[in-house]
Amino acid sequence: MEVVTHYVYDILEFYKWSLTIADKRVENWPMMSSIFPTLAITLLYLIFLLVGPKYMLNRKPYEFRKTLIVYNFSMVALNFYILKELVLGTTGAGYSYLCQPVNHTNDVNEVRIASALWWYYISKGVEFLDTIFFILRKKFNQVTFLHVYHHCTMFILWWIGVKWVPGGQAFFGANINSFIHVVMYSYYGLAAFGPYMQKYLWWKKYLTIMQMIQFQATMGHTIHSLYTDCPFPAWMHWALIGYTATFIILFGNFYYHAYRRKPSSSHKEGKPVANGTSMVTNGHSKAEEVEENGKRQKKGRAKRE
Secondary structure, three states: OHHHHHHHHHHHHHHHHHHOOOOOOOOOOOOOOOOHHHHHHHHHHHHHHHHHHHHHOOOOOOOOHHHHHHHHHHHHHHHHHHHHHHHHHHHHOOOOOOOOOOOOOOOHHHHHHHHHHHHHHHHHHHOHHHHHHHHHOOOHHHOOHHHHHHHHHHHHHHHHHHHHOOOOOHHHHHHHHHHHHHHHHHHHHHHOOOHHHHHHOOOHHHHHHHHHHHHHHHHHHHHHHHHOOOOOOHHHHHHHHHHHHHHHHHHHHHHHHHHHOOOOHHHHOOOOOOOOOOOOOOOOOHHHHHHHHHHHHHHHHHHHO
16 A cells, blocks of 8 residues: 555655646646546546447437537537637747747747647537537447547647647647548538438548558657657657557458448448447437438328328
8 A cells, every 4th residue: 555655645746746747828727727527528538438228228319400400510610719829829920830949928929829739739629519419319339339439538738738738749640630630520510410411421431441541650750750750748749659550450340341341241230339330420320311211211101191
C-alpha cells in the first residue's frame, strides 16, 4: 500500500510540475486550469456506456430526428468555424506546413490559433453526444471499440495539446480533422432527413477513405518533423505517431470489413453484421429505410382494400 501511495504522490508531483511549463495564455480559459473536469466528463461518458444500454433494454428507442438534424448541422458549423479560424490565423502568422515551432506570445494571430484549438478540444467533448444518441436510439452495434476509443482519447489528448502546445505543429492535425468533420457531419445531417436521402448518400465509402488519408498525412507530417529535427516537443511527436498508428490499424480494419470483405452467407440471409461494419450513421440506417418502405407498402395495400 505504501508503494502505491508513493507512486500516486509522484504522479501528482509530476503533474504539478508540468503545469509550471504549460502555456500561460490558456490557463484561465474554461476547462483549462486543471485536467480533472475533462477526466470527470470522460468518466461520466464511460459510466453512461455501461448503464445506458441497460436503461434502454426494455424501452422503445427514441427517434430524435429533428434533434439529430440540428445537432449534426451545428457540428458542421462549429467545425467550419474552427477550420476557418485555423486557416486565417496560420496564414496571418506565416505558418510553415513543414515545420512550425510554438509561439507562446500574445500575437493576435497566435492567440487566434490557440482559441481555435481550444474550440477544437471543446468539440471533442460535444461529440460524446454521438454515442449518447446511438444508445438512446438503441443502435448498440454502432458503439464499437473504435468509436469509444476515438471519443475518449481525443477529448483528453487535446486538453493536453491545448494546455502545452496551442499552436505550432499542433495546428496541422486539427486543420485536416476539422475539414473531415465538416464533410462527415454533413453526411450525418443529410442522412437524418430520412430514407429519401439515401440515393444522395452514395459517398460514405469515400468519407472513410478520406479519414484514412488524414491519419497517413498526419503521421507523414510528424515523421518529417522528427527527421528534420523541427523544434517542437519530441515527446509529442512520438506520442502522435503511436496514436495515429492505432487509428490507421482500426480504420483499416473497419474499411476492410465494411467495403472489401465478401459478404458471408449470414449477411445474405439478413443476419446482423459484426460491430463496426454496419452502414448505420447517427442520422439514419439502411435497416430503417427497409422498415419504413415496408410500412408504406402496407399502408398502400390497406388503402386499395
